[in-house]
Amino acid sequence: MNTAIKELGELVGREYKEGFVTDIEAETLPPGLDESVIRFLSGKKSEPDFVLQWRLEAFHRWQAMECPEWAHVHYDPIDFQAISYYSAPKRDEDRPRSLDEVDPKLLETYNKLGIPLEEQKALAGVAVDAVFDSVSVATTFKDKLAEVGVIFCPLSEAMVNHPELVQEYLGSVVPPSDNFYAALNSAVFTEGSFVYVPKGVRCPMELSTYFRINALNTGQFERTLIIADEGSYVSYLEGCTAPMRDENQLHAAVVELVAMKDAEIKYSTVQNWYPGDEEGRGGIYNFVTKRGACRGDNAKISWTQVETGSAITWKYPSVLLEGNHSTGEFYSVALTNNCQQADTGTKMVHIGEHTSSTIISKGISAGRGQNAYRGLVKVLKGAKEARNYSQCDSLLMGDRCGAHTFPYLEVKNPTATIEHEATTSKIGEDQMFYCRQRGLSEEDAVSMIVNGFCKEVFRELPMEFAVEAQKLLGISLEGAVG
Amino acid sequence: MSAMESHAVPYVEAQQAHASELPAAGVAALDRSRLEALEILGERGLPSQHDEDWKYTSIKPITRSRFSPAVSGVDCSEHFIAASAIDNLDAWQLVFADGFHLPHRSKTDGLPEGVQVTGLAEALTQDPAPIVDRLGFAMGEMPHGFSAMNSAFVGDGALVEVDPGVQLDKPIELLFVSGCSGEGFLSLPRNLVILGDGSEASIIERHISFGAERSLSNSLTEIILGKSATLNYCCAQDQAERTFHVGGLFCRLAQSAKFKATTITMGRSWVRNDARINLDAEGAHANLDGAYLAFGRCHVDNHTHISHNAPECTSRECYKGVLGDRGHAVFHGRIVVQPHAQKTDSEQSNQNLLLSADAQIDTKPQLEIYADDVKCAHGATVGQLDEAALFYLVSRGVDRETARRMLTQAFAAEILETVTPSALQNYLASRVLSQLSPAVPPEAVA
Numbered sequence: 001m002n003t004a005i006k007e008l009g010e011l012v013g014r015e016y017k018e019g020f021v022t023d024i025e026a027e028t029l030p031p032g033l034d035e036s037v038i039r040f041l042s043g044k045k046s047e048p049d050f051v052l053q054w055r056l057e058a059f060h061r062w063q064a065m066e067c068p069e070w071a072h073v074h075y076d077p078i079d080f081q082a083i084s085y086y087s088a089p090k091r092d093e094d095r096p097r098s099l100d101e102v103d104p105k106l107l108e109t110y111n112k113l114g115i116p117l118e119e120q121k122a123l124a125g126v127a128v129d130a131v132f133d134s135v136s137v138a139t140t141f142k143d144k145l146a147e148v149g150v151i152f153c154p155l156s157e158a159m160v161n162h163p164e165l166v167q168e169y170l171g172s173v174v175p176p177s178d179n180f181y182a183a184l185n186s187a188v189f190t191e192g193s194f195v196y197v198p199k200g201v202r203c204p205m206e207l208s209t210y211f212r213i214n215a216l217n218t219g220q221f222e223r224t225l226i227i228a229d230e231g232s233y234v235s236y237l238e239g240c241t242a243p244m245r246d247e248n249q250l251h252a253a254v255v256e257l258v259a260m261k262d263a264e265i266k267y268s269t270v271q272n273w274y275p276g277d278e279e280g281r282g283g284i285y286n287f288v289t290k291r292g293a294c295r296g297d298n299a300k301i302s303w304t305q306v307e308t309g310s311a312i313t314w315k316y317p318s319v320l321l322e323g324n325h326s327t328g329e330f331y332s333v334a335l336t337n338n339c340q341q342a343d344t345g346t347k348m349v350h351i352g353e354h355t356s357s358t359i360i361s362k363g364i365s366a367g368r369g370q371n372a373y374r375g376l377v378k379v380l381k382g383a384k385e386a387r388n389y390s391q392c393d394s395l396l397m398g399d400r401c402g403a404h405t406f407p408y409l410e411v412k413n414p415t416a417t418i419e420h421e422a423t424t425s426k427i428g429e430d431q432m433f434y435c436r437q438r439g440l441s442e443e444d445a446v447s448m449i450v451n452g453f454c455k456e457v458f459r460e461l462p463m464e465f466a467v468e469a470q471k472l473l474g475i476s477l478e479g480a481v482g
Numbered sequence: 483m484s485a486m487e488s489h490a491v492p493y494v495e496a497q498q499a500h501a502s503e504l505p506a507a508g509v510a511a512l513d514r515s516r517l518e519a520l521e522i523l524g525e526r527g528l529p530s531q532h533d534e535d536w537k538y539t540s541i542k543p544i545t546r547s548r549f550s551p552a553v554s555g556v557d558c559s560e561h562f563i564a565a566s567a568i569d570n571l572d573a574w575q576l577v578f579a580d581g582f583h584l585p586h587r588s589k590t591d592g593l594p595e596g597v598q599v600t601g602l603a604e605a606l607t608q609d610p611a612p613i614v615d616r617l618g619f620a621m622g623e624m625p626h627g628f629s630a631m632n633s634a635f636v637g638d639g640a641l642v643e644v645d646p647g648v649q650l651d652k653p654i655e656l657l658f659v660s661g662c663s664g665e666g667f668l669s670l671p672r673n674l675v676i677l678g679d680g681s682e683a684s685i686i687e688r689h690i691s692f693g694a695e696r697s698l699s700n701s702l703t704e705i706i707l708g709k710s711a712t713l714n715y716c717c718a719q720d721q722a723e724r725t726f727h728v729g730g731l732f733c734r735l736a737q738s739a740k741f742k743a744t745t746i747t748m749g750r751s752w753v754r755n756d757a758r759i760n761l762d763a764e765g766a767h768a769n770l771d772g773a774y775l776a777f778g779r780c781h782v783d784n785h786t787h788i789s790h791n792a793p794e795c796t797s798r799e800c801y802k803g804v805l806g807d808r809g810h811a812v813f814h815g816r817i818v819v820q821p822h823a824q825k826t827d828s829e830q831s832n833q834n835l836l837l838s839a840d841a842q843i844d845t846k847p848q849l850e851i852y853a854d855d856v857k858c859a860h861g862a863t864v865g866q867l868d869e870a871a872l873f874y875l876v877s878r879g880v881d882r883e884t885a886r887r888m889l890t891q892a893f894a895a896e897i898l899e900t901v902t903p904s905a906l907q908n909y910l911a912s913r914v915l916s917q918l919s920p921a922v923p924p925e926a927v928a
Contacts, residue, residue, distance in 0.1 A: 070534070379864075381839075396854035400821065405849040410538075411864045414836035418864040420847065426854045 058176035058186030158194035192222035228263035261296025273309035280339025283311025290317035294326035318347035321355035336369025345375035350386040359390035365401035487527035505603035519633035549668035552580035581669035596645030603638035620704035639672035646678030653684035677711035691722035702730035707739035737763035761795035776809030805841035
């Protein structure tokens with residue numbers, strides 16, 4: 001087995017496959033953040049005045065906040081004045097109307113990633129709102145969506161065309177003062193998607209968007225807002241890759257979901273940002289605030305995430321279960337290899353009666369990766385008959401990695417039933433022996449066992465994503481066998 | 483000066499005023515360690531809820547008024563001690579009034595050779611060097627201001643030392659009575675337990691209140707176990723409503739040592755327990771269990787920390803709580819597996835039974851694992867009595883109230899049944915039952 005480990009060890013040393021830089025001239029603001037930057041950003045997008053005022057208030061609140069340090073991750077302090085807060089592909093004025101008009105270089109970038117827009121359009125019937133750095137370059141399937149009344153557009157466009165919806169819901173789930181990074185995002189967010197599904201409409205296709213971080217030293221501050229009105233359903237896919245970089249790049253996004261009575265939102269993420277090299281140099285800092293609110297009875301919000309990238313992942317997709325009989329779900333696979341650090345989990349806040357939540361978290365640590373699950377299940381006094389089940393399993397590969405579990409359970413109602421369990425183990429020698437003895441290579445055996453370990457989560461992913469996720473996991477783990 | 487620091491000031495001043503009167507004052511090494519602890523107390527102050535380890539526990543009930551350190555010389559009546567005795571328990575006994583050893587009330591006759599069971603102050607005055615060396619060893623870094631306070635005043639308490647190979651056939655009971663000095667006193671007992679290689683002992687640490695006087699008991703126990711030593715340890719906390727108890731339990735285990743600790747918290751008091759177990763060498767095993775009742779307006783906070791510092795150690799932890807009325811319980815269990823502590827096998831569980839609408843539980847079971855060849859699991863549950871089990875009992879003719887009590891008792895029994903000797907187990911079971919009886923109203927859950 002030892003020789004096999006050595007060979008596999010070489011495989012771990014693979015380079016990040018999606019590491020390349022597209023050479024497009026970008027219009028970029030000089031580094032630094034003050035009121036004038038915010039005014040510039042707001043003016044650039046011709047935003048209504050209420051958005052500017054909202055941004056400025058968030059900025060003032062942010063200035064009074066301190067950078068949080070409680071997470072189980074280590075990194076050098078970030079100099080927020082050394083970051084440029086805007087970068088847009090040039091020729092902003094004549095943005096392409098269809099794929100044919102899209103800069104061929106951009107298309108080439110996507111082709112390298114293996115996610116050509118045309119192919120996706122044809123294959124999966126997925127509408128893609130591709131974000132290249134900070135400005136949307138193509139939005140497809142818009143007409144088809146418009147037929148049923150679904151609004152799917154860049155947030156900046158929604159601010160102009162649907163200000164009443166934006167004003168009502170923006171910041172209603174994640175208020176600007178929520179936390180340090182949410183405040184920063186509220187002040188400087190530049191792009192992101194907006195989805196509104198009207199009453200009783202079942203969105204005819206999976207909505208999808210790809211984020212990339214491209215120009216050097218520009219953090220990306222997306223803001224996504226999804227509203228599912230009464231009785232509607234929407235499934236939203238988010239996937240990320242980024243080119244190889246030497247300097248750490250900050251990503252502080254905010255995602256807000258609102259599900260009204262009987263509505264359901266399914267939000268899936270496959271995250272594969274540049275994790276840094278073997279020594280942990282470079283790599284993305286992913287500090288994200290994701291939260292959904294089940295506003296009405298029987299509403300349901302489901303988060304599914306597969307996290308294989310980023311130098312540091314710090315995110316807790318949460319659900320506020322306000323409506324009676326509302327449901328929150330969180331399915332997560334987080335993988336850390338080399339020097340990656342992840343502190344991720346969820347918060348389920350039970351407010352309404354008969355609310356239920358499910359948490360399934362699978363952490364895989366290899367190399368020197370540090371993987372922490374941090375979750376909160378909170379049952380308020382009025383939340384009668386609340387039900388929660390949490391399961392957090394960790395798989396360790398190699399003797400220098402770490403797996404940590406920090407669940408918080410706060411219960412103020414005696415009718416609640418809360419269960420949390422967690423296990424930590426390595427791949428059993430007996431499991432490996434069995435697979436090897438049946439003729440599987442060591443690598444296939446590990447891949448099979450890991451995929452089995454994650455099955456409960458992959459099952460929740462839409463088909464296209466499930467395939468990509470399994471592939472990603474296989475690549476990220478190649479040779480990381482202990 | 484922050485509120486945390488200012489809360490510590492009266493205690494810092496009290497220590498400075500009485501430093502020269504503390505046992506074995508003038509022994510340089512001891513003076514130095516007291517001074518260091520005092521500095522930590524002054525700098526860190528008393529904990530606040532901004533401190534993650536105190537997030538759910540407010541010390542306001544303690545800081546609302548100040549407590550003066552109790553002074554030696556106070557007695558506790560023979561009648562009271564006899565009345566609080568555990569029936570049928572055959573044990574050696576040390577009795578402490580507000581943290582001070584009462585030799586005339588203690589029973590240490592017939593101790594085998596090679597066993598020392600005495601007051602810490604007495605031992606310090608006779609031969610301080612070997613004790614001073616080992617004070618603070620099991621604790622390591624002080625977890626908070628209260629342990630610094632105890633260390634700054636370190637003086638009296640219990641010293642139990644068992645020579646290598648000696649096996650005790652009877653338990654040693656350390657009985658702490660607080661509130662003997664009257665209203666508003668602080669007791670600071672410090673216990674040191676040292677078991678030599680291959681020795682075996684059983685220790686009961688019991689905390690009770692003398693009356694209804696408002697008092698603060700800040701007790702700290704350090705245990706050092708030699709190779710293959712075995713200690714069976716039970717801490718029973720059964721104090722009155724106006725007693726505040728901060729307990730520390732720190733243990734270091736050498737190779738193949740075995741430590742079983744059970745902490746039973748009853749009564750109506752405000753309790754905070756910190757337990758820290760270090761498995762320092764291969765093959766060590768720790769069993770850390772606890773049961774807590776939180777009724778009335780009682781607050782019980784158990785913080786445990788088990789650190790696997792060497793390969794092939796095992797640990798088992800199980801804490802169970804029953805909460806009623808306006809009771810508030812906190813559980814924070816942390817298991818750390820250090821790098822190189824391969825083949826660790828560790829399990830932790832925390833289960834809670836909520837019996838009333840105003841009870842509250844905050845639980846944080848945590849695993850921090852830095853080694854890969856390990857088997858670790860933890861679990862936590864919060865729930866109510868099983869309706870099906872209740873129905874079964876009621877259908878058999880048991881009235882609802884009795885059925886509830888039976889099931890609640892059975893829930894706690896899992897912990898109590900592991901306690902030895904049986905006289906202690908029976909005593910604890912009856913104490914628990916007596917506290918459950920009025921507290922499980924017929925329709926508490928419905």
